Every structure is written in C-alpha cells, then in structure tokens.
Amino acid sequence: AQSVTQLGSHVSVSEGALVLLRCNYSSSVPPYLFWYVQYPNQGLQLLLKYTSAATLVKGINGFEAEFKKSETSFHLTKPSAHMSDAAEYFCAVSGGGSYIPTFGRGTSLIVHP
Amino acid sequence: EAQVTQNPRYLITVTGKKLTVTCSQNMNHEYMSWYRQDPGLGLRQIYYSMNVEVTDKGDVPEGYKVSRKEKRNFPLILESPSPNQTSLYFCASSRPPGQGAYEQYFGPGTRLTVT
Numbered sequence: 001a002q003s004v005t006q007l008g009s010h011v012s013v014s015e016g017a018l019v020l021l022r023c024n025y026s027s028s029v030p031p032y033l034f035w036y037v038q039y040p041n042q043g044l045q046l047l048l049k050y051t052s053a054a055t056l057v058k059g060i061n062g063f064e065a066e067f068k069k070s071e072t073s074f075h076l077t078k079p080s081a082h083m084s085d086a087a088e089y090f091c092a093v094s095g096g097g098s099y100i101p102t103f104g105r106g107t108s109l110i111v112h113p
Numbered sequence: 114e115a116q117v118t119q120n121p122r123y124l125i126t127v128t129g130k131k132l133t134v135t136c137s138q139n140m141n142h143e144y145m146s147w148y149r150q151d152p153g154l155g156l157r158q159i160y161y162s163m164n165v166e167v168t169d170k171g172d173v174p175e176g177y178k179v180s181r182k183e184k185r186n187f188p189l190i191l192e193s194p195s196p197n198q199t200s201l202y203f204c205a206s207s208r209p210p211g212q213g214a215y216e217q218y219f220g221p222g223t224r225l226t227v228t
Contacts, residue, residue, distance in 0.1 A: 009153070032214040043117075043203055043219035044156075051214040090156065092217075099163075099211040100171075101146075105155030 002027045004093050006104035014112050019063075019078040021107050023091030026072060032095040033074040035065055038088040038106075047089070050074060061085070086111045115140045119204050119220035126194055127228055134189045134223050136204030144207045145187040146171070146217070147179065149200040156203070162187055163209070194227040201225075 007022040025031060033050040048059025055067045061084075065076045074091060088108050094101040117138045126132055138145065146161040148171075158171030162181040176198055178190040187206075191198060202223045208215040 032211075034214075034216055036216075036219075041222075043221045044205075044217075045219065046216040049214050049216055094210040094215075095212075099209070100158070100161060101207075101210050101217060103148075103156045105153075 002031060002093055002102050004091050004102050004104040006089075006091050006107050008107055009105065010108045010110060012110040012112065013081045015083055016080050019076070019081045019085065019109065021076040021089050021091075021109065023065075023074045023076065023104060024072055025074065025091075025093045027093060027095075029095075031093045033065075033067060034092040034094075034101075035059065035063070035074075035076050036090045036092060038090065040087070044090060047076070081109075081111050083111050083113065085109060115218065117204055117206055117218050117220040119202075119223050121223060122221060123224050125226045125228065128195055129193050132191050132194060132225075134191075134202060134204075134225070136187045136189065136220060137185050138187075138204075138206040138218065139185065140206060140218065141184065142206035142218070143184070143209050144215075144217075145181065146205045147177070147187070147189050148203045148205065149173065150203060150222075151200050159189070159202075194225075196227050199225060199227050 005024045035047040036044040037047045038044045050067045058064045091104040147159040148156045160179040162168045204220040205217040207217040
C-alpha cells in the first residue's frame with residue numbers, strides 16, 4: 001500500500017520568505033503526485049500535479065514542486081510568501097500500483113507580516 | 114461550469130436522527146469519494162465508488178452508508194448519527210485514479226454537528 005508523509009503539521013514563515021512544504025511518498029513504482037490547497041472555509045483545489053512529463057512542475061500562484069525519485073519526494077516551494085498563501089496544503093498520490101488516492105495529513109502554512 | 118455540489122452546507126442534528134448529505138457532479142466522472150476532515154487527522158476516506166453500482170469501504174466506513182444509482186450522484190447516509198461523527202465532510206470526483214494523473218474535484222464541504 002502506498003503512503004504519503006508530510007513533515008510538519010504547521011509551517012510558519014514571514015511574508016517574502018521562502019516557502020518549503022515537504023512531502024515524501026512510498027510506492028513501488030513512480031506514482032502520480034498532487035498538491036492541493038484548502039483556503040479557510042473552502043474545499044480543496046488543485047495546486048499542481050506531477051505527470052512524469054517533467055520533474056519540475058509549476059502550479060498556480062507561483063508555487064512549484066520537484067519530483068525526486070531517488071528521494072521519493074515531491075516538496076512544494078514558493079520563492080516569496082504572500083499573506084494570501086496562508087492555507088492548508090495537502091500532498092496526495094495515486095497510481096503506483098494502487099487505484100485509490102492517498103492523502104497526507106496536511107500542513108498548515110502560516111504567514112506572518 | 115464544472116463543479117461538485119453538496120447539500121446541505123451546514124447541518125446541526127441530534128443523535129440517532131437519520132440524515133443524508135447529497136453530492137452531485139456534472140463532469141461525467143466515474144470515480145466519486147467521501148472524506149471527513151478532522152483537526153490533526155487530515156482527510157480520511159469514508160467510502161468510494163468506481164462507477165455506478167460499484168462502491169467500497171474507505172478507511173473509516175463505520176456508521177456510514179452510500180449508494181451510487183446514477184453516475185452523477187453519490188449521497189452519504191448516516192442512519193443513526195452519533196456525536197463522534199461531528200466533522201467536516203467533503204465529496205470529490207475524478208476520472209479513474211491510477212489510470213492517469215487525474216486530479217480530484219472537491220465539493221465545498223458540509224459541516225455536520227451531532228448533539
């Protein structure tokens with residue numbers, strides 16, 4: 001069975017600082033990988049996804065993620081945090097031998113002025 | 114507009130009173146799923162459906178029922194709600210996961226309180 005680990009339930013950064021949200025997966029074969037964002041009082045929406053076309057994936061709102069097979073990681077980054085980035089972020093995996101998508105526990109991003 | 118709708122958005126009920134949360138999608142997706150979200154526990158899958166008349170248990174199915182009689186609808190039924198089912202519920206749909214990088218589309222959520 002595949003699993004997803006998000007390191008850190010909360011990440012706090014200052015406005016303008018680098019954002020790094022960590023995601024590691026376990027899968028016997030390269031899966032499909034996703035990052036979702038959940039703004040307060042809303043459902044989840046897709047931020048970006050890895051489709052094997054390129055290891056560096058660009059998403060909405062300036063976020064990007066890099067697939068590293070050797071490290072089984074798919075960390076999410078943004079060079080400069082904005083107050084509007086404050087939200088819950090979920091890493092998810094599907095495929096890789098399992099049909100059912102698996103979500104990480106989520107990381108709450110807090111942005112300080 | 115492609116969307117997943119859920120109703121009601123907010124519900125306060127009492128222990129033991131049967132309730133149904135509806136979910137509908139207009140994207141002709143085969144796969145639909147229900148999740149509950151609780152603080153510190155992330156998203157936990159309750160039930161999922163690969164297609165019409167095909168449903169299966171997720172990680173936390175106890176106390177819930179589902180049905181998939183039509184492709185677009187996937188209602189969640191709580192036959193006898195209990196306070197530990199107080200949570201935020203999300204419905205989601207997608208093309209068949211695992212067959213491609215198909216993201217899930219989420220509804221806006223239903224906040225349920227059982228007293």
